[in-house]
Amino acid sequence: MILIQSYTQETQSMKVRSLVLAATLLASAGLGVGCGDSNIEETKVPKLTLEQSTPQVMPLQLPNPPNRMQSQIDIKFRNTGEADLEVTGVEWVAHPDRLVGIGEKTKDEACEYSADAAPTYDTSGTCSDGEYCWWGSKRCREAGLPAPFVVEPNQLGLIEVIVLPGSESIDCPEAPSGRDVPDNYCGELLVKTNANNNSDIISEGNLRIFFTYEPGSGTIDVDPTTISFSGVAPGTSASREITITNSASEGALDIDQLSLQEHTNMFEITGAESVPTEIAPGSQKTWTLTFNAPSDWDQETFGTNVQILSSGTNEKETLIPVTVSNQLDLPAIKLEPNVLRFDQSTTQTLVISNEGAANLTLQSFSVQPSTLSSAYSFAISGQSIDNGIPSNEKVIQPGSSKEVTIDFTAPGDGNGIATLDIGYNYFVDGDSRNDSATATLLGSAGSSPVGLVSPDSFTFRAASGNSQTRSFAVRNVGTQDLTISSADFSAATGSADDFSVQGATGTIPAGGLKEVTLSYDASDDQMDNVTLTLGSDTAGTPMTVLLFAEQGAQASDVTAQITPGFANDLTTVGEEARFSARQSSGVDQAALDGASWVLLSRPSSSSAFVYKTGADLSFFPDVAGEYKLGLTLYDGTVGSQATYTFTAE
Structure with a gap:
């Protein structure tokens, strides 16, 4: 696979060397060259530079499970010179049969991946000889290493290799004699170019990439993958469990090390098993990580890692990031x-x-x-x-x-x-x-209006005299104006007479947002099952809102409340604005987890939007102006909605 990207690094040193060389040649010919001479023609040459994200020695990653394909680290290099970099050849010096090159997608049609259908791994017949059915996207891709190609100045070249499905180990070729190669040698790729530079890893413009493989046993799975200690007071302790599972069907998993990389004086790891230890196939063992906050701890946030060294065939080193903070830290x-x-x-x-x-x-x-x-x-x-x-x-x-x-x-x-x-x-x-x-x-909708409703259902208590309002957002995520020409109610059960809507019709520009308000005024205690349909020219499915009036539902004690993490209803453009539903009354944790947030209105030039569930919300206003959020909470079948308007500057 070959990828070309923009790159802006200048290579002035190459120009300087060219000028010095030209001046030397002219001087030897008896021609004077002054500092002000401008007629010297610079010699432009290509230069090959390996990207930092690409190691010269790559440990092979085997498929897990073994019936799929496994991508390896991309081989990326840049032409940091001023002339075209000609990649004249990409060839294996040695490699296991299952380590192969793979190229770009060749067809839009889906294929049917099967590990038993080599060499194409396609049971549908979509992929031709010389193609693989990529197990992930189910699309045919070129098989093999790329043919000679050119990388223009300030551009990036990429070569992609994978390991094909097979057993839980791999047969490596013998290491060559007479030259230095890495331990656990398992293959070597040579990239030949016309580059005019040398370095520790580039010789006469040629780049060698080595592959290594260290046989192991067992398959390691670790839970959790991250650990956080929040709000721990000085002089107190908190603990988290770490479970290591050997998910292999055969082969014991050796755990050689389980330790903290930094701040070891503040942690301890205990468990029924001391390390090193062995975990049988299909079994697991659990340890406890305890953070002992010193009484003089300054409560500054810090991090470390739990390092696990094992014999796992999928990975030899596993790191669990550990974060300690005195604040309630949340992701956004x-x-x-x-x-x-x-x-x-x-x-x-x-x-x-x-x-x-x-x-x-x-x-x-x-x-x-x-x-x-x-x-x-x-x-x-x-x-x-x-x-x-x-x-x-x-x-x-x-x-x-x-x-x-x-x-x-x-x-x-x-x-x-x-x-x-x-x-x-x-x-x-x-x-x-x-x-x-x-x-x-948006699929293949193309140039057309596309209307979406958020949220698309509400539930009310059917009790005579009960009056409630709910707001929802209508977005036009298409590329043309969306026209809403009608708003009609239809009842599958009961009557639609107790429902009304305000602000539904009109035109929403491409990328625009509109707030619509529903009203429910119960005239009886009977159940209603009603659909509000917004008649429009949307290219998507018709926009509908389902409305339920529940018979016999008890009056709810839920009162939704939005609590901002900033003062004076004022926040900053581009920065995280936090909101919480936790100050709402009459709700348990399950109701908070199901809290529904929606952005109801925003400045006309804004493209920000949020529609999600959860007790907490992080929102990033993208332009200055006024925003309005809606929060809906349910206690059983009925609930409460609150709105909050704030300004970003």
């Missing part, structure tokens, strides 16, 4: 973009960022409606999540991000407009809390 998830179009390219990239102060752990990716799940496939860092999110890609630390590649295959019916729900969790005082964030997938 951010999705960019939060609306993705696939009409011009069937592959898009979603960036998930954590701009908060605590780790978040990705748990799930789900597409709604579920009938469109097969239209979208997802991969993180080239690893498919079809069989679950890879453990090494789950955690997003504060200030970090993950890139998710989304491939779209048009469904047989419709344009594939859907909602992506990303579930994640985090820890507060040792307790796991769940949360989610959403993005909109």
Whole structure:
């Protein structure tokens, strides 16, 4: 696979060397060269530089489970010279049969991956000879190393290699004699170029990448993948459990080391087993990590890692990040973009960022409606999540991000407009809390209006004289104006006469947002099951809101309350604004976990939006102006809604 990207680094030193060489030649020919001469023609040459993210010695990662393919670290190099870098050859010096090159996607049609269908690994016949059915995206990709190619100045070249499915070990070639190679040698790739530079890893413009493999036994899985101690007072202690599982079907897992890398005087690890120890296949062992806060601790936030060294075939070293803070630190998830179009390219990239102060752990990716799940496939860092999110890609630390590649295959019916729900969790005082964030997938909708309603259902108590209002947001995530021409109620059960709506009709510009208000004025105690339909020119499914008046429901003690993390209803553009539902009354933890947040209005130039569940909310206002949030809480079948208006400057 070859990737070309923009790069702005200048190589003035090459120009200087060219001028000095030219001046020397002219002087030897008896021609004077003054400092003011400007007629010397510079010699431009290519220069090969290996990216810092690419090690010259790569430990092989084997597939886990062994019936899938496994991406290796991308081989990235830049042309930091001023002439074209000609890659004249990419060839194996030696390699295991299962270590191969892989290229770009060749077809949009989906293939059917099977580990038993070598050499294409495709049972559908979509992939031709010389192609692999990539197990993650279910798309055909070129097999083998790339042919000669050119990398222009200030551009990036990329070569991608993978390990094919097979056993839980790999047969490495013999190490060559007569020259230095790394221990545990398991292959060697030679990249030949016309580069005019040398370094520790580049000789006469040629780059060698070595692969190593150290046989192990067992498969290590660690839970949790991150640990947080929040709000621990000086002179007190708090503990967290660490469970290590050998998920292999055969082969014992040796645990050689389990220790803290830093701040060891403030922690202790205890357990029934001392280390080193052995874990049988299919078994697990648990240790306890205790943080003992000194009485003179200054309560400054700090971090360390629990380091686990093992014989695991999937990884030899496992690090569990540990964060200690006296404050209630929370993550803040951010999705960019939060609306993705696939009409011009069937592959898009979603960036998930954590701009908060605590780790978040990705748990799930789900597409709604579920009938469109097969239209979208997802991969993180080239690893498919079809069989679950890879453990090494789950955690997003504060200030970090993950890139998710989304491939779209048009469904047989419709344009594939859907909602992506990303579930994640985090820890507060040792307790796991769940949360989610959403993005909109527009499929092949193209240039058209697309209307979405958030939330799309409400429940009321059917009791004569009960009057309540609820607000919801209508977004136009399309590229053309959305016109809402009507708002009609229809009753499947009972009557729609007790419902009314305000502010529904009108035009919403592309990317715009509109607040709509519902009213319920109960004239009796009878159950109503009503649908509000907004008649519009949306390219998606019709916009509807389901309304339920529950017969016999008790009056609710729930009172929703939005508590901001800032004063005077004023926050700052571009910075995290925190909100909490925890000051609401009459709710338990389950109700708080199901709290529904929605942005109801925003400045006309804003594109910010949030619709999510959870007791806490992080929001990032993107322009100056006034914003309005809605919070809905339920206690059983009935509940309460609160709104809060604030300004960003």
